[in-house]
Amino acid sequence: MGSATVASTLAHMGERCTCMRDLKLLHAHAFRTHLHDHAVVLGKLFRFTAVSPLGDLRYAHRMFDQMPHPTTFFYNTLIRAHAHSTTPSLSSLFFNLMRRNDVFPDQFSYTFLLKSRSRTSPLTHNNDIHAAVFKFGFCRHLHVQNGLIHLYAYRGMTLLARRVFEDILQLDLEVDVVSWSGLLVAHVKAGELDIARKVFDEMPQRDVVSWTAMLSGYSQARQPREALEFFWDMRSAGVWPDEVTMVSVVSACASLGDLETGRMVHRFVEENGFGWMVALCNALIDMYGKCGCLEEAWAVFHGMTWKSLITWNTMMTVCANHGHANEAFNLFEWMVFSGVAPDSVTLLALLVVYAHKGLVDEGIRLFERMQRDYGVEPRIEHYGAVVDMLGRAGRLQEAYDLLINIPIPCNDVVWGALLGACRIHGDVDMGEKIIKKLLQLKPDEGGYYILLRDIYVAAGQNAEANEMRQAMLDSGARKNPGCSWVDA
Structure with missing residues (x-):
């Protein structure tokens, strides 16, 4: 041969x-x-x-x-591979190596590089590649220009995305559905839903990307009803959804607590071959959990052939939120036994379980082991969970000492939770100390004055309660809606 x-x-x-x-x-x-x-x-x-x-x-x-002597094709293949991998920044490395070795890039080099840049965070030197596109004459390639639109779109840089869109028109190139979708995504990412919808309505042709971008925008903007209505419009238009579409639809059902529609969507998922998709199953677990249907959440969980870290975390959070401590603990052991390393979300769910179960000492030990045993740096949410745990148990001084020595910036939410615990346990002295911290963080927040006044009233210190009311009026602080002064 x-x-x-x-x-x-x-x-x-x-x-x-x-x-x-x-x-x-x-x-x-x-x-x-x-x-x-x-x-x-x-x-x-x-x-x-x-x-x-x-x-x-x-x-x-x-x-x-x-x-x-690798040719442009081989460099492009690696640039493309990394653009779609977990290491998109390496695309730039191979592009630069290509240039140093005097191998000339082509339009595909720039298309793949632009894709990788859109996935690299944070976006730096975004003008260098734009300038190179013009310098080396690739501005007349529509897919390169579309890559630029999407680069700016994914960062919500609407002015730059629109400028490239208009450049395409000035170059007498015919914008396609990819160009329009990029412009749409830019406005969605920037939170400009009204403008995004106007772009959508003006599109001469719409594909699944454009429909999904608009639907996801409604879902992320906490407009779940609009998202669901948009989904049914999409189906009526004969556009077949993809995984991203369905995740947004399920999330909308979760936000609404719409179990009936959620089950209908679940049937659609199963009947149309989406059931194997991990991200979609995770969304279904979350949806069933928020609708209070733990049996169905467990059914989805057990039916998955492969579980991501997010899968474990979602199921554990569902158990934590419903006070099912033993199930959450068993899940954690099963997860670690399966070789899945916990992250900050996992440990936060466990801390919430410990708080609800009243297992304070166990929760404190987990908090102290976070960095040493799991390599997870505690964030403000973890401190908040521990403060809640200690506050429920009446261990207010420990919670106060924890926040006084916190190594990261603290916020009014955590201090406010501790003040609420003071109200429950009637600790006037601690309440006075906490209100000073809170008024440093948010001096115009009247709700804190009201909480401290309630503590005084509960302790029978009416004179101090009236002084606190006057202090709020003198400071010009605002009362929260629904809060009122009630004479003792």
């Missing part, structure tokens, strides 16, 4: 490869037949390792390192 025939066979098999084991066998055969540097053969094998979901990006790196 001639080398050309062998090369053609290897390239054909590489294109249809379905696992790394077969890929490595093909690669080994290419070495034995001296075809490991054959451009077409190497290209097919490299493409699978780098960009296929069944490939191995580390193996692709090793292949790349063995190439004496």
Whole structure:
């Protein structure tokens, strides 16, 4: 068999490869037949390792390192691979390496690089790539310009996204649905839903991305009814939803506590083959939990073949919020046994369980072990959970000492929770100390004056209560809606 025939066979098999084991066998055969540097053969094998979901990006790196003079195609493949990976910033590294090695980028180089930049946080030097697009003459490539629109869109930079959109029109290029969707996403990300809806209504053609962007915007803006209405409009228009669409729809049902619609959406998910999607199952667990249907939340959880950290956290949070302490503790043990490392959300859910169960000492021990045993730095939410735990148990001095020595910026919410605990336990002295802290943080908040006055009233200190009322009036602080002064 001639080398050309062998090369053609290897390239054909590489294109249809379905696992790394077969890929490595093909690669080994290419070495034995001296075809490991054959451009077409190497290209097919490299493409699978780098960009296929069944490939191995580390193996692709090793292949790349063995190439004496990789071409634009190979650089582009790695830039593309990292743009869709968990390490999008490495796309810029390979783009810069490409330039240093005098390998000229093409329009695909910029398209993939723009994709990676849109996923890199925080966005830095966003003008350098925009300038390079113009400098090297790629501004007449519509997909490159669309990449720029989406780069700015994902950061909510509406003025820059619209400027690129208008540049496309001035260049006599025909904007497509991708261009319009980018502009729509920009306004959604910026929270400009009215403008986004106007863009949506003006679109000559709409795809699943544009429908989903608008629907997600309503859901994230806490307009769940509008999100659900938009979903039914989408279905009436014959547009097939994707995973992102369905996650937003389920989230809208959770926000509304609309169990009937949530179950209907769940049936739609199962009947149309979305049930395997982890993010969607996580949203369903959360929805059932918020609707109080723990059995159905557990059914979704147990039905998942693969569980992400978010899955464990969501189910644990559902248990915590419903006071099912034993189930939450068992979940945590099962999670750790399964080799899943807990994060800050996991530990916060456990602290909430300890607080609700009254297991204060156990909760304090977990809080003290967070950084040492799990590498999780306590955040203000964790401090708040511990303060709540101590406050419920009447251990107000410990809670106060914790907040006085807190190594991170504290807020009025945590101090306010401790003041509420003082009211429950009638601790006037502690209440006075806390109100001083609160008035330093939010001097115009009248609700704190009212809480302290209630503490005075409960302790029979009516003179001090009246002084507190006068102090609030003199300071010009605002009363919260629903709060009123009631004469003792």
